[in-house]
Amino acid sequence: MKISQHNEYVKISKLTDFNLSHIFECGQCFRFVRQQDDSFIGVAFEKVWHLYEQDGDIYISGTIEDFELYMREFLDLDRDYASIKTAFATDDFTKKAAEYGCGIRILKQDSWEALCSFIISQCNNIPRIMSIINTLCATFGNEIEFQGKIYYTFPTYQKIASLTVEDLAPLRSGYRAKYIISVANALNSGEFDFERLENMDIKACRKEVTKLHGVGIKVADCFLLFGMGKLDAFPIDTWMKKAQAFYDGDMDPEKYGKYAGIYQQYIFYYARSLGI
């Protein structure tokens, strides 16, 4: 991987196992939107980012300092995905899954944003999840300007904690609104905090996170994987059941080791591509 500054963009050369569409459209985050020219624009860490691929190189808006501060970890650029895929693709199903999602990187998203987003995701579809999150940001986030257009940051939990369920009515998020308020309050009061999870094993994390009102095992695992970088978090049973609906393979969860979360995302992405 080679990094250099090109005008307002950082150019990354010799980056393999990286595909913007696979990363942003596999359902792990909801704020990066494909543009007409197939580039992606999204908001993360209170900044707007524009990413595109050209002649095999990746370009990311901002300075090298911005890149090092946010994007290197966010995009999980220091992980060896080639080795992961080799270890993962051990049978027909996992080979197809790894091939289908070949450019996926597991994003390390802001913890609160990931937790709140996956609360919204429950029993919902992706277009509507994105719509609710967009309204949440446009209503309660801060404006930021980028290349002449206005974008909105994800509102802080402190901001959400100052609101009521009624205040969230414009989101049309249904029964999820009370969960959002409840979790924001738990964070704001210190009853729950992200730092406590840092050194806990995955089992203890699940126990802690599912104490939150409106957070079950599925939301907890997505949050731990995409919002806490806990790569051993994944609801494999759910996806194995779905996978078995069309694939007559023998999937042993025991063999999914420390990269289980990434496996889950490959399988999830592949399963979704097949409409299951």
Place this chain on the structure above:
DNA sequence: TGCCAGGCCGAAA
């Protein structure tokens, strides 16, 4: 129009 979406809660058995 009707089904169902990357679930969770709480009551009942």
Place this chain on the structure above:
DNA sequence: TTTCGGCATGGC
């Protein structure tokens, strides 16, 4: 401990 109805809304 497991099962199951209810929950809000809108994409398809």
